[in-house]
Amino acid sequence: MNTEEATATQNLSQNDSRPLLEVSNLKVYYGQSLIVKDLSFKIFPGQAVCLLGRNGMGKTTTLKALMGLLKDCTGSITFNGEPIAHYPPNLRARAGIGYVPQGREIFPRLTVEENLLIGLEAAPAKERVVPEFVYELFPMLRSFLKRLGGDLSGGQQQQLAIARALVADPKVLLLDEPTEGIQPSIIIEIEEAITRIKQERGVSVLLVEQYFEFAQSLADYFYLVENGSLIMEGLTSQMDEEKVRSHLSV
Numbered sequence: 048m049n050t051e052e053a054t055a056t057q058n059l060s061q062n063d064s065r066p067l068l069e070v071s072n073l074k075v076y077y078g079q080s081l082i083v084k085d086l087s088f089k090i091f092p093g094q095a096v097c098l099l100g101r102n103g104m105g106k107t108t109t110l111k112a113l114m115g116l117l118k119d120c121t122g123s124i125t126f127n128g129e130p131i132a133h134y135p136p137n138l139r140a141r142a143g144i145g146y147v148p149q150g151r152e153i154f155p156r157l158t159v160e161e162n163l164l165i166g167l168e169a170a171p172a173k174e175r176v177v178p179e180f181v182y183e184l185f186p187m188l189r190s191f192l193k194r195l196g197g198d199l200s201g202g203q204q205q206q207l208a209i210a211r212a213l214v215a216d217p218k219v220l221l222l223d224e225p226t227e228g229i230q231p232s233i234i235i236e237i238e239e240a241i242t243r244i245k246q247e248r249g250v251s252v253l254l255v256e257q258y259f260e261f262a263q264s265l266a267d268y269f270y271l272v273e274n275g276s277l278i279m280e281g282l283t284s285q286m287d288e289e290k291v292r293s294h295l296s297v
């Protein structure tokens with residue numbers, strides 16, 4: 048499927064509704080090096096989209112650029128109908144973009160509760176309380192509220208990082224390799240939680256992954272990134288698995 052056909056299919060699959068997030072011609076530089084080269088993609092409301100690609104292909108850089116964490120970027124980013132490329136990171140978070148960074152980046156010397164309260168800084172002022180649905184998704188967190196973040200297992204820290212992004216009730220959740228270094232049983236729990244976030248809360252998801260099966264079962268639509276450019280896209284259900292895998296294995 049060529050890019051135009053794939054986009055038409057993506058539109059069709061979403062009843063031609065307006066994209067929640069649309070990125071056009073994104074370029075990101077580290078110094079003189081052009082790392083993300085003219086990337087364009089979109090996410091529709093309630094859709095889960097995956098950026099697939101090997102190590103070092105520019106996926107994390109793309110997510111950081113979406114959050115406003117990198118300065119040397121060009122291109123347009125439209126979120127919920129508003130151009131946001133000029134917004135600082137805090138306003139992007141307030142606008143409804145939740146971010147779960149690679150390696151989780153929870154605060155190890157703060158308690159679980161304190162980590163969650165930091166996430167609430169992105170919530171509207173009147174809603175500064177951890178919503179109940181977060182504990183329903185991750186019941187472990189309620190029992191460990193007073194425990195230090197650094198004392199949780201890797202899988203529990205990942206759940207805390209997702210919860211910290213969710214407390215502000217985002218419209219889209221950016222997840223950077225949530226399965227990295229996590230044991231299989233917890234990966235299943237995380238997959239179930241992300242599916243519920245999407246289905247029950249209507250939150251859109253942008254997932255960066257190298258773990259093919261996880262991406263395939265969660266995402267409705269995929270973009271394959273190589274050296275900072277898109278080389279393939281389409282509905283995950285119609286994905287040419289062998290071809291995609293050949294671009295993922297080293």
Ligand SMILES: Nc1ncnc2c1ncn2[C@@H]1O[C@H](COP(=O)(O)OP(=O)(O)OP(=O)(O)O)[C@@H](O)[C@H]1O
Nearest residue numbers: 077082100101102103104105106107108109149224
């Ligand atoms: N702070 C930085 N300064 C300079 N170059 C960087 C920096 N961060 C990343 N890079 C380079 O940019 C390229 C893309 O990295 P990026 O982390 O976005 O890739 P990725 O696809 O997310 O891979 P990974 O799974 O390893 O995170 C790589 O060549 C990397 O070495």
